[in-house]
Amino acid sequence: MFGESSGRWLDSELWHACAGSMVQMPPLNSKVLYFPQGHAEHAHGGKVDFTTRIPSFIPCWLSGLKYMADSDTDEVFVKLSLTPLTQENTNALLMDLEDGGDDCGNNNGGVVEGGNQEKPASFAKTLTQSDANNGGGFSVPRYCAETIFPRLDYSADPPVQNIVAKDVHGNCWKFRHIYRGTPRRHLLTTGWSNFVSQKKLVAGDSIVFLRAKDGDLCVGIRRAKKVAVGGGEVSVSSVVEAVSCGVNGRPFEVVYYPRGSSPEFCVKASVVRDAMKVRWCSGMRFKMPFETEDSSRISWFMGTISSVQLLDPIHWPNSPWRLLQVVWDEPELLQHVKCKT
Structure with missing residues (x-):
């Protein structure tokens, strides 16, 4: 425990x-x-x-x-x-x-x-090698910048602001949010490198931003692999x-x-x-939901039930746990998602 x-x-x-x-x-x-x-x-x-x-x-x-x-x-x-x-x-x-x-x-x-x-607005992004570079910045998806972050004054040249995000421990992190470049894009610059270093982030990890109901901006992490x-x-x-x-x-x-x-x-x-x-049986079509990497929507995997049988009838007779065996229409995509979740 x-x-x-x-x-x-x-x-x-x-x-x-x-x-x-x-x-x-x-x-x-x-x-x-x-x-x-x-x-x-x-x-x-x-x-x-x-x-x-x-x-x-x-x-x-x-x-x-x-x-x-x-x-x-x-x-x-x-x-x-x-x-x-x-x-x-x-x-x-x-x-x-x-x-x-x-x-x-x-x-x-x-x-x-x-x-x-x-539900409060949230957004997740899997970090690229550039995002996780300790000397670089974080490329913010437009949806996140415009929906989750505080409103940016686009009349300024360049549009820039300082934002504060609270992590899962209640610690506050300060970032500089700027809209620049050709073509223009949203970036977190000052403060991002320190965040990457302190949190030991690597490419493949995901960053989660949330606009809480009380108005606070929050930040969380999903690790790429088990730690x-x-x-x-x-x-x-x-x-x-x-x-x-x-x-x-x-x-x-x-x-x-x-x-x-x-x-x-x-x-x-x-x-x-x-x-x-449900009267489960072989040959039935089966679908399973999964979350996209940016958490913006739920997609579905489709497959066909190949058998309905106990996973371990000796030790767990009559157990409904993992009762269905499914042949997926696109198994290679399922494996890809499994390694991301």
């Missing part, structure tokens, strides 16, 4: 901008299904040997939610406090999953945090401890890194219910 000193508790707006629009955490106080099989994939080496047979999922209340960022790498993660349901509530939830009931027990009215509110600290991985012992608590009905805490290679292992119960209502 991670202590409070390993990161700063930050606003959910900036956290979600750094995590990416594809990441949707369950709302606080909702009923969720915790998948030990999925949690184990996040363990160091991806291998956890459980001494006893573990249920494929454990129904829980999401009793706590803390959005955080690693103090060394700026990588965002979330701490989820889970309270296993009583046997009576578990039986009711299992019946609801089987019959496709309309209510999976979200006692906040089914409103996902921020789900019915307009040494955290890196989207948790210890094997923390997974074993969490599963042991869950099986024995004791509250427990898990940590999830959204930029890791494995999907969410704590899923809103109604989402699982909707998926289980």
